[in-house]
Amino acid sequence: MKKILYILAMGVLVGAGSSCKKIDNYDAPNVTLTGSVVDATTGAGIQTEQGSGTRIKLLEISYTANPTPFYISSMQDGTFTNTKLFAGTNVISAEGPFVPMVQTDDAGKTIVDESQTVQIKNTTTVTFKVHPLLRVEWVGTPTFNADGTITAQVKFTRGTDDPNFQQDISDVYLFVNATKYVGNNNYDNRYSQQITYDGSAGNAAAGTTITITTKGGPMPGKRDYFIRVGARTNYGLKYYNYTDVKTVAAP
Amino acid sequence: MKKYTYIIVSVLICWVSACKKLDVAPLNIVQDKDVFTTAGGIQAYMSRIYSELPIEDFRYSPQRGLNFFWIISPFPAVTGEALSRDQNGAMQENVDGLNPSTWSLCYKAIRDANYFMETLPQYASNYTPDQVNSWLGEARFIRAATYFALVKRYGGVPIIEKVQTYPGSTIDELNVPRTSEEKVYDFIAADLDYAYTNMSDANQVGRANKYVAAGFKSRAMLYAGSIAKYNTTTLVDKDGNRLCGIPSSKAITYFKAAYDAAALLDGHYSLYKNSWAAGDKTAQFNNYVNMFFDAKSAENVFVRQYHYPESVHGYDAYNVPRQLMGANGYSSEVNPTLNFVELFDGIPKNADGTIKTTTGGKYDLYTNTMDLFANAEPRLRATVILPGDQFKGVNIEIRRGIYTGSSAGGISPLLPAGSTSNYPTTNIVQSSNATQEPYTLPDGSKMNPAGLSGVFTGDQTDAISGFSVRKWLVPDKPTSEVLENRSDQTWIELRYAEVLLNRAEAAYELNALGQADKDYLTDAFTQINAIRERAGADLLTGTGGLTVNVVRNERRKELGFENKIWWDMRRWRTADKEQNSTVYRVLMPFYSANDKKYFFDARTDERNARYTFDVRWYYEQIPQGEIAKSAVLIQNPGY
Missing domain, CATH: 2.60.40.1120 (Carboxypeptidase-like, regulatory domain)
Structure with missing residues (x-):
């Protein structure tokens, strides 16, 4: 009886092992x-x-x-x-x-x-x-202040002449983070500072130099901070346009 | 040879005579003819469709979806109405974690409604034409309410008007593309108009009548009008259907439809004022509390009933104050924020509308915590359990800690204004959980550092915002019954107050859009004041005081904790501004040991839970599985 069982099990195993010859031989994406x-x-x-x-x-x-x-x-x-x-x-x-x-x-x-x-x-x-919705540029170099905050100056201008994409400017944000990956998805909310505009109030700010200082008091020293300024309009999903990332060393 | 003849003959006899009817309906499945031939069968069918109706009631949370018993990430803790220890930020409705998804639940309900509409006419001879029309109208109402649940989440969705069958139609026929958002709202309006025309004035409790259809129409059209006016997202498919967004030129049409639909309920429902008395704050408070439990309330337009033990929820168990906790060990999941409380009248306020707790840079002192709220609007007390207020016959004790520092010359704020830091530990005694070690006061008496309902610094099973919710909590439920799946109070999905607010908002928007065929502004003023009078709030003195924020905040106050505000924030397109790295505010009562008095510190949430609403969420993500299933379904922008 046991022998028959073994034979049967063997048969199943051999069958299972030898069938399905067709392996997936399509090349991996490269x-x-x-x-x-x-x-x-x-x-x-x-x-x-x-x-x-x-x-x-x-x-x-x-x-x-x-x-x-x-x-x-x-x-x-x-x-x-x-x-x-x-x-x-x-x-x-x-x-x-x-x-x-x-x-x-x-x-x-x-x-x-x-x-x-x-x-x-x-x-x-x-x-x-x-054509970016906004061009955000540094004005000068961000500085680490004596009171332990960081001040940055930026300027943003419209990147397109098409009035369909010149919605009201809603806010400018100074993002601060401890790594070079910094932006609206990744920032230290204790220090990052936002300036918001109601209605069309922000449109006049285009082209002028805007000064933003971090909030939340002095930032711990003896390290580098990565900062970046983003600005956005009310268009669509309200993506931010950014400056490049700058490093500010805290003494 | 004869033997073979017998065999052949007997085979033939058996073969021909046996099993004449093989094609019989299975006996263990209820057939259409059993259901549709009696009024009782139809009632049973309706009962099931109503239970599938996608409304956000006691059993809904964005984290776990519709009809789920476990509500520990409550909806109000997503909107900023409240804080909960189990909800740490903004979210859209869980997309891929829900099984079945809201999308598929809605289409199931739509199929059931469509099936009813197609099958009932075959059995129409059993009933009077009025009965048939009324039921058909009811099915249309169900379908409209379900499409509304879809359109408010996803924008334009596929419209399925007939029961789909397979086999019987090709795959191409079953793959229905999304319709424009505008057409979906028009479809909803058409269904509700049909329901209004064909249904009767009254129906069983928990089922719709013609006025329920009109009330839902006022809600849906208000959403459509708001989207036409405030939306900035566009998604157009290759055939020119605008799946996301409605042309702004349609705003007036929709607001008018909302206004007209709301006016249809005039005279058929009224604000609940059974125990209300002018100038009597206690009566007004009791009246407002009773409104949620009076089955005969003239304000209930559409409700969903529960009954223990067959159909239950656990609202009381999850939300009672800590000191009245039931045996399951849940409590205090919904703790109203100070931002919410500050919307109400009758509390001392600074010029910027925030609560006033200091004078000349020193804390104001109070003998009892309720003294700060002595003149509070009755509606606030009926919605929120304030620190020290009565609930189920006991004082709900909420105290953050004992201040042991010197009080000479007044107490300066514990933290600089706007600080998100922890409280200093010097001069403050606090408790990390409900097992407290009493502190000996200067006069030798003993006092626990924290109140019986919090605030505890460690486990947070308490009033973490300094407040606890009162709305919907049964005021006389014994603690032995404060258990999960043991509550059965009725959910009021549509109150007449909301209809009035819909009407006021539509009227305000119509006036703002320059419509003058009626005196819309005065109408908005009248409705808002009717709500305020019942609430015991300060009345508006003239139409000049009406702003869009006055109208919207009235909604927030009246409909707080009724799972409506999130949808409002979305349709106003204000959610991404309101929740932009936002930390909500709390009010912490402290007892000053040397003064023997209380002071209050208004600050940001000590957990530093930040809320950011992603702009994409104005149109929720369609479940990826649905996109993969259909060749013609287009995903919303940004996902």
Whole structure:
């Protein structure tokens, strides 16, 4: 009796082990897509926050006309890289704190389409030239004050002439963090300072030099702080436009 | 040979005669003819659809979704109405953690309503035409209310008007794309208009009648109008359907629809004033408390009933003050913020509207903690348990600690204004939990550092904001019954007060948009004052005092803890400004040992819980599984 059981079990095992010859022998994804999102006027990378800022939208149209979008998050300086993609034809565009690359009118007709159709293979590089909603620039160098706070001066200007994307400016934010990853998704809320504007009050501030000082009293010394200023308008998802990250050393 | 003949004949006889009817309906499944041929069957069908109706009641939290018993991340702790130890920031409704998702629950309810509408006419001969029309109207109401739950979350959604069957239709037919947000609101309005026309004046408690349909319409149209006016997000599909956003030119149309629908309830419902008396704050307070428990209240437009032990919730168990905690060990999940309390009248205030606790840089001293609230608006007392107020016959004792420092020349603020730091430990005695070590006062008597209901620095199972919620708590429930799944008070989903507030807001917005076919501003003024009079609040003296914030704050005060405010903050598009790295404020009562008196410190939440509303959440994320299932479903922006 036991012998029969063993034979049966053996048979099942052998059967299970030898069937399913067809293994998944499709090559692992090994194609690299890299590139950057830059200001069409100045050529500088569009500063953003990592994860919740600029993202690259890929529509892989090799197999269907209506694919589910695939997104790649951009890095803080507006560059992006993904080294694990499949080769194929993609319609690529970017979403972020700039005039949308694909715009539709109220009837759903596409009126602007700056997305690029690209054959992705080996290492493919794509550059997007866009118009930021706001340009935020440092004025001078941020300073560490005697009372232990940091003061920064910035200036923001409109990055586009299109009145459809010149909504009211809602706020300017001095973000402070202990690492170089700093922005609205990642900041020390004890020190970071926000200036908000009601209604259209902020529009007059465009082009002027704005001085912001950190809040919350003196910051602990003997270390570096990473600071960055963001400003945004009431457009859409209210992305921030940023300056680049500067390091301030606390004595 | 003969043998074979017999065999063949007997086989033929058996084969032909046996099992004549194989295709019989399964006997263990209730059939349409059993349900739809009697009024009782229809009542049973309705009972189930109503239980599926997606309303945010005692059994809803954004963390765990609809119809879930465990409510420890309560909705008010997401909006800033309250703080809870189990909720540390803003959130949108849990998307991928809910199984089934709100999306799929809604479409299930819609299918049940559609099935009812398609099946009932086949059995119409059993009833009078009035009965049939009324029931069809009721099904339309259910469908509209469910679509409203979808549109307020996701914007434009697929409209399914007929029961989908498979097989019987192709996959392409079953893949329905999203409709524009505007069309969904129009669809809701059409369903509710049908319901209003066809339903009768009265129905069983817990079921809709024609005025319930009108009341829901006033709510839905107000949302639509607000989105037309305040939304800035756009999402248009390739056929030109605007899935997110409504053209601003439609704002007037929708606000008018909201106004007109609200006016339909005029004379059929009224504000609850059974034990109200002019000028008598105690009577007004009792009246406001009783309103939530009087089954005959003329203010209840639409309710969901509960009954122990078949259909229950645990509101009392989760939210009683700490000192009245039940055997499950839950308490104090909803602790109103000072921001909420400061909206009300009758408390001393500074010029900027914040509560006044100091004079000339020194704390004001009070013999009892309730002295600060001696003139408080009755509605505030009926909504919030203030420190030292009575509940279930005991004083709810809320004290942060004992101040042991010198009081000569007055006590200076413990912390600089706006500080988020911890309190200094010198000169303050405090408790980390309910097991307290009494402190000996200078006169030799003993006193616990913290009150019986908090505030404890360690476990936070107490009034962490200095307040505890009173609204909905049964005032005479014995502590032995303060248990999970033991509460069965009725949820009032739509009160006439909300209808008046809808009307006032629509009227205010119409006036702001330059409409003058009626005196809208005076109408808004009248409705707001009716609400305020019943509440025992200060009345507006003229239409000049009406601002958009007055209208909105009246809503916050009247409908606080009724799970409505989050949706309001979203449709006003103010949530991202209100919750922008925001720390809500609390009021901490201290006892000064040397003065033998209390003082209050208003400060930010000691836990430093920061609330930030992500702008994307104005349109919630459609569950990823639904996007993957359908080839034509488009995700909302930013997800």
